[in-house]
Amino acid sequence: MHEASLAGGVLKVLEDTARREGFVRLLELRLEVGQLAGVDIRALRFALESLALGTLLEGARVDIDHPPGQAWCMQCAQTVAIAQRGDACPACGGYQLQPTGGMELRIIDMRVSDN
Ligand SMILES: [Zn+2]
Numbered sequence: 654m655h656e657a658s659l660a661g662g663v664l665k666v667l668e669d670t671a672r673r674e675g676f677v678r679l680l681e682l683r684l685e686v687g688q689l690a691g692v693d694i695r696a697l698r699f700a701l702e703s704l705a706l707g708t709l710l711e712g713a714r715v716d717i718d719h720p721p722g723q724a725w726c727m728q729c730a731q732t733v734a735i736a737q738r739g740d741a742c743p744a745c746g747g748y749q750l751q752p753t754g755g756m757e758l759r760i761i762d763m764r765v766s767d768n
Pocket of ligand 1: 726727728729730742743744745746747
């Protein structure tokens with residue numbers, strides 16, 4: 654259900670943008686959902702598809718990037734890649750990690766049509 658409300662939020666942003674910029678149809682949408690965002694990509698895609706009917710999202714191609722999580726390891730004093738929160742540092746095996754990236758869900762690009 655989490656993904657359904659996220660999809661609703663994405664659609665709302667798109668509709669606001671469409672009103673502001675005066676386009677009526679979306680051809681392509683590119684989203685970025687970090688691996689630490691706690692979002693199930695398949696569920697999000699499904700939620701977007703079920704919302705799309707009758708909206709500007711209908712028929713649009715949706716691409717979802719899924720960049721890896723990043724965290725700052727205090728022991729290594731460097732940024733390391735992690736697959737999920739709570740993972741150990743791949744370099745030293747420690748758990749003193751501060752997530753620094755891959756936590757967001759955002760719209761990175763869209764291609765629109767105004768007729
Ligand atoms: Zn480390």
